[in-house]
Amino acid sequence: MGLIARVLEESGIATVCILLRREVAQNVKPPRTLFVKFPFGAPLGPAGDAETQRGVIWEALAVLANATEPGAIVDSPRAWKR
C-alpha cells in the first residue's frame, strides 16, 4: 500500500494512504497517511456502516488537503466498537 503510494507520488499524483499499522507507515514512509485503529479486513469500519466509511474517507481527504511534510502521519480518533 505505502509502496504503491510512493510510486504514484513520484509520478506526480498526490496520495493519501489509510493504514492499519502505524509502525509500517513509519518504516515505509508513504507521503501522507491516516492511521486508523481498525482490524485488517475492515479498513473503513464494519460492514454496512456507511457513516463510518464516509467519516474515515473524510479524515483521509483532510490529510491529503492539509499535510505539509512528506511522510506525514495523522492518527484517526476512531476506535473499533465491535
Added chain:
Amino acid sequence: MINTEALQRTYNTVREKWDPHFEWVVNESAPWTPFRQPLTQTTLALVGTCGAYRRGVDCPFDAANYYGDPSFKEIPTDTPPDALDFVHTHYDHTHVAQDANVGFPLTCLHELEAEGVVGRFVNPAISFSGFLPQPRQLMKDTAPAAAKRLLEAGAQAALLVPC
C-alpha cells in the same frame, strides 16, 4: 527501523510460511507531490489493495502464490459493489464479503463526486492484492503502469485503501 512485537510476529510468520527471504521495506524519506488545489476541483482516484475484482469478468488474483500477485485490475467506477469479489488470503473477509464498500468504497466516492466535495472520481479505479513479500516487480513494473493509467485518466490525487 521501528520494530514492535506485532511486526516481529508478522516477520516470523511470513518467513516461516511463505518467503524465507522476506524483509520489511524501510525508507529514509518520502516522495512528495505538492497538493495545493481545492478538493472540489480535484480529480481523485481510488486505489485499493484488498484484492477486489469483478466476479465473472476479471481473472482473479493468484492468491495461492506464496509470493503474492503484483498485477492490478482496472475496475470501472460504475461497477456495482455487489459485483465485486475479493481474492487475498491474508485478512479476514467477513466484512468485505457483506459490504464491498468496506474495502473498495465505490459508493462513497460517487457520493462525494455527486455532492461536489471532490471534482471528479477518476474512472477506472485500480485494484491490487496487497500481500507481496517480494515487491520488486510491483515497484518496477506494475505500480508504475497503474500510475501511468491513472495519469492518462486524469488523476491528480489518489486515495489508497488497504485491507
